Amino acid sequence: MEDIFSADRVERVAALRSSGIEPYPARVPKNRMLAAEILALGEKNYGTEVRVSGRIMGRRGYGKLAFLDLVDGSGRIQICLQKEHLSDENFALLGQLNRGDFIFVEGEFKATDKGEPTVYGNSITLLAKSLLDPPEKRKGLEDPELRARLRYVDLFTDNEVQKRFLARSALTEAVRKELLSRCFVEVETPVLHPLYGGAFARPFTTHHQSLDMELFLRIAPELYLKRLLVGGIERVFEFARVFRNEGLSTRHNPEFTMLELYQAHTDYAGMIEIVEALVPAACLAAGNDKLTATWKNQTWSLEPPYPQKAYGELFLEHASCDIHNESAVHTALKEHNISVEGDDEGAWWKAVNDLFEATVEPTLQDPVFVIDYPAPVSPLAKVSPNDTNVAERFEFFLGGMELGNAFTELNDPEQQLANFEAQAVSSDPDSPRIIDRDYVRALAYGMPPAGGLGLGIDRLAMVILGCDTIREVLLFPHLRPEYGAEA
Template sequence: MSEDEANLSALEAARRQKMQQLIDMGIDPWGQRFDNHIAIADVRAQESKITEATETVDGKETTTYNGPKVRIAGRLVLMRSAGKLIFADVRDRTGQIQIFIGQNQVGERNWQIAQCLDLADIVGVDGELKKTKTGELTVFVEELHFLTKTLDPPPEKHKGLTDPELRQRMRYLDLSHTDGAIERFVKRTEIVKSIRQTLSNQGFIEIEGPTLHAIAGGAAARPFITHHNALGMELYMRIALELHLKRLLVGGMERVFELGRVYRNEGISPKHNPEFTMLEVYQAYGDYRSMMDLTEAIITDAIKAIGAAFELPYGETLVNFTPPFQRRTYAELFHENTGINPEDDAAVKLYAINLGLDTEGKHPDVIRNEIFEEKVEDQLKGPIFVMDYPASICPLTKRKTDNPAVAERFELFINGMEVANAYTELNDPDLQDKLFRTQLEGQSEEDSMAKMDHDFIRALRNGMPPAGGLGIGIDRLVMLLTNTQTIREIILFPLLRHEASQE
């Protein structure tokens, strides 16, 4: 056993000894129901109720405080003992406050309970909200309630959980001991709540589509495959929400959305997690410009919901979300950032070769898009709507009436990161059938959309109204609005490799 392991065992043994002392006192070390406590933030808001009185004793002025009775519950995050006095900090989801435990003030039983306290234990407190001589807002304990004994010592205050993977693997410790961790996930909740409210206010209906699909469709991605024993068939974890939502447009549900998890069996990076949250929205009788307006509303409402200004930091950049967002065409940005005419196939191919890109057997539009991803996207600080993509790389998108080579599609980029993707939806069943078949050519069985979704084509033949469709990556949006640099810091439980000890 190493010295660190021996020390840890000794610390745990000491905590277990205190747990036994509580049991011997007739106290449940795992706590009981504790009603009527109030949030620490609400307690701190009562500071104005504290009254102050000054009296002179032996020629010295003494200030005394009287305040409201309060009841709080939370985790001990700091303790300082001085003889018959204990000062400690208690933290709950809303904030942190100091408590004072004096042996003469709380009585013998409460003092005995206090001797069993360790950092990270969970306690309840009844007391009076006052101030110390130094003016610090403090709950002066009158009754101490033991609610949970923590057997493992918490991370050291100054070292903390500095390893990102450890914080993500042990999210419970990250939330309880890392400043700002809970607040970040609370903001995520507020953003998602705001998105639902914005859509509801505009008449959209939230639905729940299937997460197990017989055909992996709606995006170009590799799916996770599972097996249904009773039916004896392979199924796919959904890679997109699109095709089922469009079926609802056919059925007459004119404004629908789903906000849920999708799964893509692909790599992990600061911007990618195999399991992530998507919003998809479909509006009958709209188009991709309708979706631009809706996207602006969703994002600006979300910023208001978390109490932020429209100018937000992201790393070393300030992003200005004041609407309207900039709108530029794909072709304009391609030419601006490469100096190449995007319609000159020969020049585009030569430029790609000079970049070291593989061009063999690739459609010119695919080559163009690889150059765009390499040279243009990182320059898009935004927020900026990139409009009018090459039609051949957009198989679910309606073409421009006056230029069938261009699709009515936009992607929203913010600080070089794609956040949203939207189309004027293709509702011509014959063209959709043709494009599906073209896309399937040469794909292996393990790739997405390697099977034709015949039922979707059948649905289109029954008449889908002209429509706009929108997809927003919720995780990436939360990253941008909370100044978080990696997607795994705004997903509570991101996918991680097995711990070495468990392999």
């Protein structure tokens, strides 16, 4: 790994240690102020003694005078260091400092001749020596791949990147606050599952050495959360890291954050009301002045209520055939190069839904609830009492992208077992092959009527923050490793 370090900076570390200065001290000086706090003192407090620490991101002048741009989590402040105000040891240390180094400065807060608020240092302490030269802050990292790979550099060289991730954190916290105000309880459920379910997706697998058993990284927390409804906790939610062993795209990452919530004694109409509260709360918390989102050169109002459109009607409009006209659907599938992978009902309806995704979803630009999904593609939802061919389910779309999925939850244990058994023999390769009998047993003890919702936090952040790809809202998206596994 030595080849990744700057040879000049490694030499500087050696020189510092030989002079008795530890480049990475274990203890740091106390009572530091943030740059923003110092600047807030204002002109009336010029002459105040202050203590500040941060990363050097700019340096001007050498010899007996140097100006440094010092950056911390609150912002930037200028430091002026003059030989006449430093000890010999500190002046020698100044000569070894580079951009990227962390230092602690004590000095007097006042203005330069040009009027810029500045800390005139009389003491400097090295906190951490940087062994690589950071990019120029005004340029940052320009290559998207490199930005994602070196996110730690991207964050401290581009203020907008840091603001974006702080905004993502704020919108997540706003969603949490809204749910807590509604008496929901935040919980944690297992990440390692003995069976996988709650979604149609291929799992990642691992092996438990002590128990000698195969486990799966969860593809959804749904079945554990609904067990809590059985247990009497009537409103639950989890910000869950979920894992799906599928492709990468501008909208897909194999590891992502899903909000899932379940509420007893309501239905999917209750989930619509919750979406119409969470989305505006997230939008405003992210720093938007209005309830609007601008994404890929389009701007949408996020002011609720959002319209509702039936799955079958949208299918007829955009796929140009009736969803129940098998011959016409076959023709449309061929036109879009979608094949039916099997001869069972599950394979047929998966192909129908693939056709919906290809023809309808790109048109769903404004916020909309697509309701009345076909029952065969909704095995965890109740069917409509008015039409047993459709489920009480909606998906929430914005910008042609699914952001949320909700059901009136199926709580009939016999019907749930039958649905699981149908999944187990389906020719759909993503259909779960194992029946979760413990979940069926939980339902057999009685689960209250409930509504449930899954909301993709990454995609919600993409749209609200105006990011073209999911990578831009993930601190560390998945990439091929740059280095091998050798020691």
